[in-house]
Amino acid sequence: MRASDMLRHYETSIRDYYSPHMEAIRQYHDMLEKHGLGMRLAALDEINRRLAIPDAFASNTKLHDYAQRAGLQLPGILDTPSARAATELSEIFERQRWESEALRRSIEEKAGYFSNNYFSGRYFDFGGSARYETSLGKLMSEEQDRLAKTTTQAWTSHETEIHTQIIATGITGATERDLEVNASDAEEPVEPIQQTIAFPPGTDMIEWARTWFSPDRVEKTFQPMIGEYQEEHCRLLSCKADPAEFQQLDKDYRKSFALAVAWETLLFVGRIVGILKGSKQQRD
Amino acid sequence: MAKPEFPKLSEKEFLILNLLVSKTGEMYGLELVEKSEGLLKRGTVYITLSTLEDKGFVAGRTEPQRDGVPTPRRLYKPTGLGVKVFRAFDTAGGSAWLKGAMA
Secondary structure, three states, rough: HHHHHHHHHHHHHHHHHHHHHHHHHHHOOOHHHHHOOHHHHHHHHHHHHHHOOHHHHHHHHHHHHHHOOOOOOOOOOOHHHHHHHHHHHHHHHHHHHHHHHHHHHHHHHHHHHHHHHHOOOOOOOOOOOOOOHHHHHHHHHHHHHHHHHHHHHHHHHHHHHHHHHHHHHOOOOHHHHHHHHHHHHHOOHHHHHHOOOOOOOOOOHHHHHHHOOHHHHHHHHHHHHHHHHHHHHEEEEEHHOHHHHHHHHHHHHHHHHHHHHHHHHHHHHHHHHHHHHHHHHHOO | OOOOOOOOOHHHHHHHHHHHHOOOOOOOOHHHHHHHOOOOHHHHHHHHHHHHHOOOOEOOOOOOOEEEOOOOOEEEEHHHHHHHHHHHHHHHHHHHHHHHOOO
């Protein structure tokens, strides 16, 4: 098989992989816009924008990687400026894929959360701006199932594509195993990134604070903290920061949140003690 | 007759009031952290600001909701009482105290 044919195959396979995700992301985009979840929209916009980078560069590098493993020679491509650019772009490409995967998982989790809350009789409320109805819970559950299916299909087609290449080029059994390992390796980095990206960040903390503290304490202590956490998260997204920076930010704010909880609890205990002392003095 | 209680101000509270009084206009918690050059941390600034608000030295208002950030931030400015208390502490050597903290 000629190099140009292989390149075309990989481009097609990458496009096939992305298209179902993009459609799902677009659908979520519309749905979230309807419910005013701006933070998620900002993140989705960012990912959509990054996905606009031509895949050809990334697939070019991927092709070389596979070709080298298979012992094929692809002269004249490796040393060109586009190949060097491809090395950089392939990293961006990989990151986008992880991020879109992480986003998908995060949305799935959220979908489960919304559904669970709905069915247990509770409503999820973002700053009093949105009330989630039966239709949203059902719709998100359906989307969750659909996304799981499309992901499996996309990976199956991706792996089938690799097998087609192997058969067409007559690669040995050992190389075939190498390529299979390579295909399964691509799925691994999803876990750590998933922990880094959650949309919108801090939602769990503010909801927890709303459950345990008075609206006044939430407004004065917890809300400003989470508001600025989300602001910083947006800033990091817009300057394409490293996942490590997101992790650090998350760590810092979770620590701040724990401190604030401890402080507010102490204040509460202090107030109770004050009231008890006051009533005792009155009795005496 | 009840003895009048003199207002108390911690080191961090004095530092926050110093930053708020020296700037015309309102400030965010994160802005205060940045301006303090490492003296204020994210972990404590929000707690200290809420304490100052409870004492009536600082007035906070929730900013209008903006696109992209679902939880609104809070803007702070010193109250008249806050400015007076700050000036009193400042006259009584508060700046030296602050310099000592910064050293």
